[in-house]
Amino acid sequence: MKEGVSIVICCYNSVSRLKPTLEHIAQQVVPPHISWELIIIDNDSTDGTDEYAEEVWQNLYCHIPFHIVFEPQSGLSYARKKGVFSAQYEYILFCDDDNWLDNYYVTTVFELFENNIDVGVIGGKGKAVSDVSFPKWFANIQDFYAVGPQQDKSGYTKNKAVYGAGMAVRKSIYLDIINNYKLLLTGRKGNKITAGEDYEICSIFMILDYNILYDSNLTFAHFIPKERFTKEYFNKVRKGCVEATIYLIPYYHELNNKPTAFSWYLIRFFKQLTVNILVNCLLFFRKPNKGLFNLMLIFQELKHPLKVYKIRKSRFPLKFTD
16 A cells, blocks of 8 residues: 555535635645645535536645545445545545645644554544634534544543544555445435444444544644534434434444343343433433433433344454455
């Protein structure tokens, strides 16, 4: 695999968001010994995203390899898969169409991977920016928008995933995963808000004994338009996270060496039904957003009492062909 960084931007109707994202990529400070490229994945857009991206990039005079690739199957994980297959370099940087990368992002990703051979995934720190004032409630739920610190300090995440915005992965390992393993989650499909595909990928990397590295110096701005500051939009985001949880819990159990016996899951069910509901009802009065979200997660699991157990039994241990 060739050393270098491939930036992959997955786009669905991105004309309104893409220009500043491309401008920040064109401003990257990358030394001559680091090879890099930009790949736009048009995930079945209907607004002329491909032509617009071509026009904007030509006017930025950034002379690196630039490709636009079409992916007809709707879904973020499918678009990312096409991006990985299209990339020529080992380090894949997933940049959302509304992420404005710090000028040294590409260089830092390259150096972190080169200096940490045990690391499979790298995550950075997003900062929210907007053309309107932030609502008062935003600070308490900003992690739902892939912004804010992902842990207290830089370093290994200790069995914790990083969000997909600004996430970088090793292509060779990612290819092993998607060639041998059918992912349960697809990410956003068109305008439908779903979630969890980034956490699923991170979990598989960790199960394969690769570390996840978070670096707070790896920064980007996440542009959030006013339309996403409504309670209606936030409720859709939260709902997408809750619905994904039922598929992510088995990974959490596998990573933390929880028992696989049906009796253990039966005990867990009754604990969720009693103790955990009570605890989070009390938490709700002190921290309403946290308590409500935890209760939503519990009720989502209680609605499907056997699903977590069945997923765990059927998918683990992971089996990969040589």
